[in-house]
Amino acid sequence: MKKDEVPQDKSNLETANFKELCYAVDENGEYTTVNSSGWDPKTIALNKAIEDINERVEVAKKRVLSNQTSPIEYYMELHKMDLPILASYVGLWKWRVKRHFKPRVFNKLSNNILQKYAETFDISLEQLKNIELHGN
Template sequence: MKKDEVPQDESNLASANIKDMVYAVDENGEYTTELSTGWAPKTIALDNAIQIIEERIADAKKRVLENKTSPIEYYMEVHKMDLQILASYVGFWKWRVKRHFKPSVFKKLNNKKLQKYADLFEITIDQLKNIDA
């Protein structure tokens, strides 16, 4: 890639004032670096990935409202986590976290366990129990 061909597309990097550093060749064939504001092919890929997360959040929300899963799964999706990551943060086994996804089990969880989840998601126990709160 030539230095003057380094893409300067619009991207979400601008919101945080970050520029990407890329290596490119100058007019004399020497390698140098150039800052890039973004590149469409990767911005689209990132946007798609975020859209998948949003779909997962919406789906989890729907299932919470239908009483098919507990709010823990919803908040897990909101925080872009999977079971593995969530389990390692709260310090429970994966199968236990999965059990806490069951609405009937979730209802009986004591405050100590609920507080662990609430702390991780940086919300109150009330918000944890009621996703619309």
Template sequence: MKKEDVPQDQGNLSRTDLKELVYATDENGKYTTALSSGWEPKSIALSNSIEEISERIAIAKAQVVNNEISPISYYMEFCRMDIGVLSSYVGMWQWRVKRHFKPKVFAGLSDKILKKYSDAFNITVEELKNFKVN
């Protein structure tokens, strides 16, 4: 895209002083950088993904309250992680992390293991053990 054609739509970035750096071609056809305040399709996609993440967090919260899953699953969603990312942070196999989603298994975890999770979520072990509904 040419530098003069870089989108300046009213999007998520336009509500702030932030601009996104994008590549474009100048009048000589050489690649250069330009600032964009937003692009409508990208803003729509970003809004949709944020809504989906919010829904997944709400579902996980309700499941923890109903004792269907452990707080580990909620905090994983809240911190925008997936099984692969979380397992790498805590240094455990994915199957083991999934097992810790079970409330009965979670209840028997040692403080040493819970500390790994709490560090990954940037919370205390007590916050992880005593999930509070806000």
């Protein structure tokens, strides 16, 4: 793509005052970098991904409030993590983290383990134990 053909479509990046760095060919046929404010197909895909994430967060929140899962699952979704990533951040095996999703197990966790989760999610212990305290 030539330097003057780099898309400059409206996107979420533009409203946040960000530009995406793209490679293009300049007048001399050499590769160079060009800032782009967005590209419609990429914006559509990004918006769909964000919608999916927000939906998973809402489902997890409802599951926590109906005592089907622990707040750990909600915060994992809210922070766009999956089980392997969360397990690596808290330094526990995946099966243990998954077990902590069970409300009866979560309610028996020590403050040391809960603190690991709270630090990972950058929240207080009180917010971890009660998602309604989270400013979301």
